[in-house]
Amino acid sequence: MTEASKIEKANALAKEVFLANLGLAGKVFEQSQDLFKQTEAKLKETESKCKDAYSKRNEFFDSLVVRGEKVQSDAVSKFESSKTQLTSKIEGSKSTAIAKFNDSKAQALAKFEELKSESNAAVEGQLKTLREGFDKVKSKVSRGTAEVSEVVVEATAS
Template sequence: MTEASKIEKANALAKEVFLANLGLAGKVFEQSQDLLKQTEAKLKETESKCKDAYSKRNEFFDSLVVRGEKVQSDTLSKFEESKIQLTSKIEDGKSQVVSKFKDTKAQAIAKFEELKSESNAAVEGQIKTLREGFEKVKSKVSRTADEAVAEASAS
């Protein structure tokens, strides 16, 4: 091979390498253009979704407010029902306690009256016994005094 043919081959190879690089650059440019178009399409789609969501935000917010009002209303209703049931149970319990207290009070008064009667009878019995004893002592003292007077008169 001659030197001229070597130079021609080198030039041809250099030209092919240059054209390959140029082809690569073109391919990269085309792919980047496709990617840019895809990105723009996705951006427009996302932007559209954002605008839809933004336009529906008041509707969504209002639906949440309505839902919150319903939850509050249901909760207050259940609270009132529970309050009424609890109040009823307390009143029933109170009535039972008052009734039981009145029964116990009546029993205690009856027992007190019974004990009072027994106590009065026992006290009256003791008083009777004391009076009998007192009468015995009195009669003995009277007899002794009469005997003392009789002895004094006899002397």
């Protein structure tokens, strides 16, 4: 190979390397353009979502308020239901307690009356025994007074 052909080959190779670098730069530029377009599209999509979310914030807030009102309503309803059930149970227990108390009271009064009758009967029996004893003493005292009177009359008559 001659020197001119070597230079020509080196120039061709240099030109190819230059063109390859130029092609690489073009390819990088194209890919960066595609990446830029993709990023720009995603940015626009994100911006659109943000705008939608921003425009729907009042709607979202209102839906949260409605949900909060429902939760509150459900809680109050459950509370009222529990309160009603508890009040019903308390009233039932109260009625049962009053009924038991009245039964106990009636039994106590009946027992008191029974004991009172027994006590009155016992007192009447004691009074009867005392009266009989008193009548015996009275009749003995009366007989004794009659005998003393006879003795006094006999003594004064003599």
